[in-house]
Amino acid sequence: MSNVLVVAEQLEGALRKASLPAVKAGRELAGKVGGKCHVLVLGKSVAAAAAEIAPYGADAVHTAEDPALEHYLAEPYAQAVEQAARALGAGYVVATASSTGKDLMPRVAARLSAGMATDVLGFVGDGAAIAFRRPMWAGAVIAEVTIATEIKVLTVRGTEFGVPxxxxxxxxxxxPVKIDAAAVKTRFVSLEQVKSARPELTEAKIIVSGGRGTKGDFKPVESLADSIGAAVGASRAACDAGWVPNDWQVGQTGKTVAPELYIAAGISGAIQHLAGMKNSKVIVAINKDPEAPIFQVADYGLVADLFKALPELQAALKKDA
Ligand SMILES: Cc1cc2nc3c(=O)[nH]c(=O)nc-3n(C[C@H](O)[C@H](O)[C@H](O)COP(=O)(O)OP(=O)(O)OC[C@H]3O[C@@H](n4cnc5c(N)ncnc54)[C@H](O)[C@@H]3O)c2cc1C
Structure with missing residues (x-):
């Protein structure tokens, strides 16, 4: 059993772009272990999402539709993925390490009695002996792990694989899947989506992030971001203080991002923050403290007060535009 099953995500019938790196990883893995790459799209009515993901390199796309799958809930989804994995002879079940992937895949692994590797960065070797590269200690160490069970479950880091x-x-x-509704102990109540004109953090080409150095005033951060079409990120200190929403958090326990340009303002550069952004192509750090660790990973560092530097940067960019 060396087929690969990639679990795609959709929201209200539209494909979530976060699914695409998992397809790229699944395709690469299938090549290395000599199986086929299947993609599974689950929901109530997912024809459009399936059509959207079909040209991205899978050998086959499967739709599992059931009223119980209308809204994402880990329990019924895990039942459906387990059934699909068994029906398709999957030796590997893969999803992106998004918040949905992180919620769903451990339950899938439990149902399949499978070992699991999370946040996989890449593959080492091929065939049955294949190993998975994954970060430990907030990325300070990269481990190569093998999984001993017959079926293996993986979440992959989207920024490492990219779009196929x-x-x-x-x-x-x-x-066809059969959901045992009696076994589902959770119930969907409502979904409150944050609608924003800004790009999604994990898909943005530019991110401007603020930390404790903002002292809760994110206006210069947001103003610069909006003037250049960037997403806004934050350190955990800023999120925990309640200054900005939690889904802006970048880092080990937040989102992993790798934009073309990451501007960090008033962020010290703790290892847990770096774990989520150090793969950005160009890093600009603005910090009052010349000893701040963020300068060790920055391509451009400015020792300055962010309340002065950010408006000046915004004005200079406007002049050049
Ligand atoms: C298990 C665990 C998981 C964690 N996960 C995350 C995570 O996902 N993401 C994350 O970010 N953190 C995470 N943390 C927290 C992390 O360790 C740091 O505490 C946090 O990143 C610090 O945020 P900060 O840089 O905004 O604040 P600080 O470390 O307090 O730094 C503030 C910086 O602002 C500078 N500054 C102050 N005023 C100005 C000014 N006017 N202009 C310019 N610079 C100024 C200061 O010189 C300082 O360097 C985690 C911690 C643990 C233990």
């Missing part, structure tokens, strides 16, 4: 190239669209086929 488009190819001919894979065939789409329904895959």
């Amino acid at each position: 190239a488009k190819a001919a669209a894979a065939a789409i086929a329904p895959l």
Whole structure:
């Protein structure tokens, strides 16, 4: 059993872009272990999402539709993924390490009695002996792990794999699943989505982040971000203080990002913050303290007061535009 099953995400029938790196990882893994790459799209009505993901390199796309899958809930989704994995002879079940992937896949692993590796960065070797590279201690150590169980469950770090190239669209086929509603102990109440004109943090090309140095005043951070079409991020200190929403948090226990440009203002550069942004292509740090550790990873460092530097940067960019 060396087929790979990639679990895709959709929201209200639309494919979530976070799914695409998992397809890229699944494709690469299938090549290394000599199996086929199957993609599973689950929900109540997912034809459009399945059509959207079909040209990204999978051998086949399967749709599992059931009223019990209308809204994402880990329990019914885990039942459906388990059934699909068994039906498709999957030796590897893969999803992106998004908040959904992190919630769902441990339950899938438990149902399949499978070992699991989280936040996989890449593969080492091939065939049955394949190992998985994954970060430990907030990325200070990269481990190579092998999984001894017959079925292996993985979440992969989206920023490491990226979006696969488009190819001919894979065939789409329904895959019947039977949800045991009596076994589902959770119930969907409501979904409150934060609607923002700004790009999603994990997809943004530019991110401007603020930390404790803002003292709770994110106006210069947000103003610069909006003037250059960037997403806004934050350190955990800023989120924990209640200054900004938790879903802005970048880092080990927040989001992992790798934009073209990451501007960190008033952020010291703790290892847990670096774990979420150090793979950004260009890092600009603005900090009053010349000894701040963020300068060790910064491509450009400015020892300055962010309340002076950010408006000046914004004005200079406007002049050049
Ligand atoms: C298990 C665990 C998980 C964690 N996960 C995360 C995570 O996911 N993300 C995360 O960010 N942290 C995380 N942390 C917390 C992390 O260790 C740090 O406490 C946090 O990142 C510090 O945030 P900060 O840099 O904003 O604050 P500080 O470390 O207090 O730094 C503030 C900086 O602002 C500078 N400053 C002050 N005023 C100004 C000014 N006017 N202009 C310019 N600079 C100024 C200061 O010189 C200082 O360097 C985690 C911690 C643990 C233990």
